[in-house]
Amino acid sequence: MIPTKVHAEVTQVKVVENVKEENNMKNMMKKVDRYPGRVWRAAVKMGKEDPRKVTHSLKVGLALTLVSLLYLLEPLFEGIGDNAIWAVMTVVVVLESTAGATLCKGLNRGFGTFIAGSLAFLIEFIANESGRVFRAVFIGTSVFLIGAITTYMRFFPNIKKNFDYGVMIFLLTFNLIAVSSYRVDNVLKIAHERFYTIAIGCGICLVMTLLIFPHWSGENLHNSTISKIEGLAKSIDACVNEYFDQIEETYDESNKDPIYEGFKAVLDSKSNDETMALHASWEPRHSRHCYKCPGQQYVKLGAALRQFGYTVAALHGCLRTQIQKKKLNKQISKITITSLEFSEALPLAAFVSLLVEAVAKLDIVINEVEELGNLACFSECVKKDGDDQYETITIKYETPRVDLDQDHLPSNRTE
Amino acid sequence: MIPTKVHAEVTQVKVVENVKEENNMKNMMKKVDRYPGRVWRAAVKMGKEDPRKVTHSLKVGLALTLVSLLYLLEPLFEGIGDNAIWAVMTVVVVLESTAGATLCKGLNRGFGTFIAGSLAFLIEFIANESGRVFRAVFIGTSVFLIGAITTYMRFFPNIKKNFDYGVMIFLLTFNLIAVSSYRVDNVLKIAHERFYTIAIGCGICLVMTLLIFPHWSGENLHNSTISKIEGLAKSIDACVNEYFDQIEETYDESNKDPIYEGFKAVLDSKSNDETMALHASWEPRHSRHCYKCPGQQYVKLGAALRQFGYTVAALHGCLRTQIQKKKLNKQISKITITSLEFSEALPLAAFVSLLVEAVAKLDIVINEVEELGNLACFSECVKKDGDDQYETITIKYETPRVDLDQDHLPSNRTE
Numbered sequence: 098m099i100p101t102k103v104h105a106e107v108t109q110v111k112v113v114e115n116v117k118e119e120n121n122m123k124n125m126m127k128k129v130d131r132y133p134g135r136v137w138r139a140a141v142k143m144g145k146e147d148p149r150k151v152t153h154s155l156k157v158g159l160a161l162t163l164v165s166l167l168y169l170l171e172p173l174f175e176g177i178g179d180n181a182i183w184a185v186m187t188v189v190v191v192l193e194s195t196a197g198a199t200l201c202k203g204l205n206r207g208f209g210t211f212i213a214g215s216l217a218f219l220i221e222f223i224a225n226e227s228g229r230v231f232r233a234v235f236i237g238t239s240v241f242l243i244g245a246i247t248t249y250m251r252f253f254p255n256i257k258k259n260f261d262y263g264v265m266i267f268l269l270t271f272n273l274i275a276v277s278s279y280r281v282d283n284v285l286k287i288a289h290e291r292f293y294t295i296a297i298g299c300g301i302c303l304v305m306t307l308l309i310f311p312h313w314s315g316e317n318l319h320n321s322t323i324s325k326i327e328g329l330a331k332s333i334d335a336c337v338n339e340y341f342d343q344i345e346e347t348y349d350e351s352n353k354d355p356i357y358e359g360f361k362a363v364l365d366s367k368s369n370d371e372t373m374a375l376h377a378s379w380e381p382r383h384s385r386h387c388y389k390c391p392g393q394q395y396v397k398l399g400a401a402l403r404q405f406g407y408t409v410a411a412l413h414g415c416l417r418t419q420i421q422k423k424k425l426n427k428q429i430s431k432i433t434i435t436s437l438e439f440s441e442a443l444p445l446a447a448f449v450s451l452l453v454e455a456v457a458k459l460d461i462v463i464n465e466v467e468e469l470g471n472l473a474c475f476s477e478c479v480k481k482d483g484d485d486q487y488e489t490i491t492i493k494y495e496t497p498r499v500d501l502d503q504d505h506l507p508s509n510r511t512e
Numbered sequence: 513m514i515p516t517k518v519h520a521e522v523t524q525v526k527v528v529e530n531v532k533e534e535n536n537m538k539n540m541m542k543k544v545d546r547y548p549g550r551v552w553r554a555a556v557k558m559g560k561e562d563p564r565k566v567t568h569s570l571k572v573g574l575a576l577t578l579v580s581l582l583y584l585l586e587p588l589f590e591g592i593g594d595n596a597i598w599a600v601m602t603v604v605v606v607l608e609s610t611a612g613a614t615l616c617k618g619l620n621r622g623f624g625t626f627i628a629g630s631l632a633f634l635i636e637f638i639a640n641e642s643g644r645v646f647r648a649v650f651i652g653t654s655v656f657l658i659g660a661i662t663t664y665m666r667f668f669p670n671i672k673k674n675f676d677y678g679v680m681i682f683l684l685t686f687n688l689i690a691v692s693s694y695r696v697d698n699v700l701k702i703a704h705e706r707f708y709t710i711a712i713g714c715g716i717c718l719v720m721t722l723l724i725f726p727h728w729s730g731e732n733l734h735n736s737t738i739s740k741i742e743g744l745a746k747s748i749d750a751c752v753n754e755y756f757d758q759i760e761e762t763y764d765e766s767n768k769d770p771i772y773e774g775f776k777a778v779l780d781s782k783s784n785d786e787t788m789a790l791h792a793s794w795e796p797r798h799s800r801h802c803y804k805c806p807g808q809q810y811v812k813l814g815a816a817l818r819q820f821g822y823t824v825a826a827l828h829g830c831l832r833t834q835i836q837k838k839k840l841n842k843q844i845s846k847i848t849i850t851s852l853e854f855s856e857a858l859p860l861a862a863f864v865s866l867l868v869e870a871v872a873k874l875d876i877v878i879n880e881v882e883e884l885g886n887l888a889c890f891s892e893c894v895k896k897d898g899d900d901q902y903e904t905i906t907i908k909y910e911t912p913r914v915d916l917d918q919d920h921l922p923s924n925r926t927e
Contacts, residue, residue, distance in 0.1 A: 143667060150667045158660030161687060165655050168691045169648045183693055189684045241579050245573030252558060252565045272576060274581045276600055308866045364822070365782040402900050404829075407779070410819075411826030411856045447869070450862030454829050 125176035151298055152310045153194045160305045164298060180287075180294045187298025192305060197314035197376030199306040203299050204379070205263030210295065213270035213323050214288055216243070220276045243271055259375065294439045304390045314376035314391030322395055325402055326462075330361030333455070334410050336416055340448065370399040390474040398465040405458040412451045418442070541923055567725045568609045575720045579603045579713060595702075595709045602713025612791030614721040614728035618714050620678030625710065628685035629703055631658070636693045651690055658686055674790065729791035730805030735787070737810055740778045741877075747774030747824050748870070750882070751831055755863065771828050778821035785814040788801060804885040813880040820873040827866045 144151045167173050167181040174181065191206060193199045220239050224232040247268045250256055256264060278284045335355045374392030469475075558567045582588045582596040589596065606621060608614045635654050639647040663682045665671055671679060691698040750770045789807030884890075 128573055139668070140664065145662075150664060153668075154660045154664035158656040159665040161659040162652050162656040165652055165687070165691050169652060169694055174695070179692075182688060182692060186684060189680070189687060228558050237577050237580055237584060241573040241577040244576040245569040248572040249555065249559075249565065249569035250571075253554070265604070269601060272604060273597060276580050277594075277597060279584055280589070280594075297873075364818070367780040403779070404825075407822045408829060409824035410822035411866065411869070414819075414823060414873070415865065434638070445863030447865030450830065450865075451826065454826070454862075458829070467806050482585070 106271075149194075149310075149312050153312065154310060156305050157192055159309075160188050160192055160301050161185070164301055167294075167297070175295075177294060180290045182294075183291050184294040184298035184301075187295050188301055190317060191299065192447060195312045195314040195317060195376055196306045197373075197378070197380040199302055200379040201376055202262055203302055206266050206295075207299065209263040209266035210270045210292075213267040214274060216438075217271050217274035217278065218285075218288075220275060221284065233279065236279055240272060240275055244268060247271075258371075313380055313390075314393070315380055316375050318370070318373040318377050318390065318392065318395050321366070321369070322398060322402075325366065325399075328359040328362055329402065329405060329409060330359075332356045332413070335359065336409070336412055340416060340438045356409075356416070360406045360409045360413070363402050364410065366399055366403065370396050391469065394465070394469045394472050395441075398462070398469055401458070401462045401465045405455065405462050408455045408458050412448070412455065415447050415451055450470070516739055534556050559924035564609075564725075564727050568727065571720050571724060572607055573714050574724075575603050575607055576600070579716055582709075582712065592709060592712075593705070595705045597709075599707050599716075602710050603716055604833060606714065607717045610727045610729040610732060610791055612720045612788075612793070612795040614717055615794040617677055618717055620675060621681050621710075622714065624681030625685045625707075627684040627911040629689060629707075630687035632686050632693065633700075633703075635690060636699065639693075650695065651694055655690055659683060662686075673786075714890040728795055728805075729788050730795055730807065733785070733788040733792055733805065733807065733810050736781070736784070737817075739814060740781060740814075743774040743777055744817065744820060744824060745774075747771045747828070751772065751824070751827055752867075755831060771824075771831070775821050775824045775828070779825065781814055781818065787809050806884065809880070809884045809887050813877070813884055816873070816877045816880045820870065820877050823866060823870045823873050827863070827870065830862050830866055 119498060164181075164184050167177055167184055187206070191199060191203045209264045220236070227235070247264055251261060251264050274284065274288065279285060281424075332336045332355075339356070351359060377390040377392040379397075471486075579596075580600050582592055582599055602621070606614060607616045608617055635651070639650045640652070662679055666676060666679050676749075689699065689703065692702075696702060747770075754771070789811045792805040792807040792810075795805060
């Protein structure tokens, strides 16, 4: 009962290694020639698949050019001066591909900077009262203590998940202010100017991310959930079709297994889902008929889908074993099949039992989807004429033909 | 056949919500009073569980204090000047909790800065030849183009995985140099000074991470793999024990399910494994009897373990259904059990079949572990007297009692 197909994830690395060995120097030169063309084709393909990546890149370019104008245009530079560099830095670091991620990072940066600034000024105030040596020792000690405590705090799972970036910026700003305050007399003025330029940088980021072709994390989360559900549906469909031999099994080790392709995205989706839900929670309501994106409900649905996915994975494994068995038994006549032995009936029973298990898991998924529908105020799906996007789904309940004399597993001793 | 226990992952959120509702204002005040104590206890607990978190925090504090001395000590400051601030920034951003992560980030930062600097000087060189207006337009255009292209490049999965941080630093440095070169005449001198201070920052990070209580990503990867294997073993053990009723099922919904606790860490381990393997690949050989950590083999083993984990998850689901069934059938005598109906035999067959499936998956795991042992030159495990850490594992093969007349599934029609 060794599975015929070790999963792509495991074998892929081996295949890549073999390919590498074959490419000797001769081929390499050819490849280097063709390399720019290959990169270009890959880039064009990625852009066609998801045009939002292109718009985001152009948005970043535009934002950087705008913020550079602070430096390049004479009147603007006179007002702001050298500190304009902080605006450039803010734009590079804060502008992310979705509105939620940008807001999350921007606000983390803002709060981190603000708290660090306040604390640094407090310490500066205490240190100012005393002599130069005491001041240096005091600043050094506080840098050590704040550094160690803050770093330790970053290990707390809750802080790591939500505020990791903010805490890092806090530490960075605190150190910059505390240390440079020792040399510069008018720290408050510098902080003031920097605050303005960082605000300008954040402002440009916000305008770019919220007003110009905005991409929403909530939307991404919704779409990824849909594609996961569709993938699972395709997997189950392929599983059942393959089991009842309605399609030919023409794929081999190197080809893609449609069942595995369908459910693999679901299995490792946890951290991705949680990040998107976290970012979505920062986003304002962004559509007329939809309230704030219920990110946590999507995470719950994702967990239910993963549980369902594990059953599908087991079903897939069971099917692989089954196909192996079938090939061995192909010569056996139909009559013999009704007199299966226990060891032969086992995979059959496992397949059926796993399908039943999958239905139970599907029940949980359906409940979560319904709750999500309530929370997110989904509207009913209406089919328009000539619109292929919406299809009416008809669920047929077929009563299974129960034939007591034929369908039960026969035991050996009666034959 | 609805499972009795919806998985902890799904229900946990509900439980938390209920608890939240119960805590009204009265309780909240009490909680605020006790909050510092709770945080302190949580911090102490975390430190006891993993003392490396404490040492890392102290290391960061020490590194920051050392780098602050550049500013605080008169002779050092005279040599370096205001640019010392870049050393502080480097230490905060680059120093990570493991040697591999620090090296990865530091080298990414170094290469990113170097390439960006070279490119910026090239553009500066072209721009210098012409008039002031053309120069501004040229710099603006190049900022836009480089910004857009670099951001688009970050979407390539390969670059995102390995060099995301380096590309960001490239963009940051390029913009800083390109823009500030417009106003400052002697950019080369500034760049030179900054390079020195960043090198000092990186140097402090390297000393801290490689020489003082070093923590290795490779070691973390190894330990996490061990704990995953142990967790799976405990799960399987608990599954089989529970199935044959050797332990009492005393836990309820709120208690932790030992089976689920055992395998849940395995299921979502993909991204974590890959990050640790990536960092481990940057680490030098760090032990006398061990060659470079074979990170990719750990990733392959992790993939095999996940496949095994999916089967255990299915087994767990099957067991939950089975326990439900058992409770219903507790009154039925032992004699009736031998005359199970098809629908009752189904979960039994599924459980057995899944165990067989698990054995097949375990075979793959064993192969991967053996290959890992070869690659990483594991030494044989020798038991020392009085040392509880190593236990001799004896595997007993028991021939199952096969009783053809009793053990096969009986059909209905013979009763």
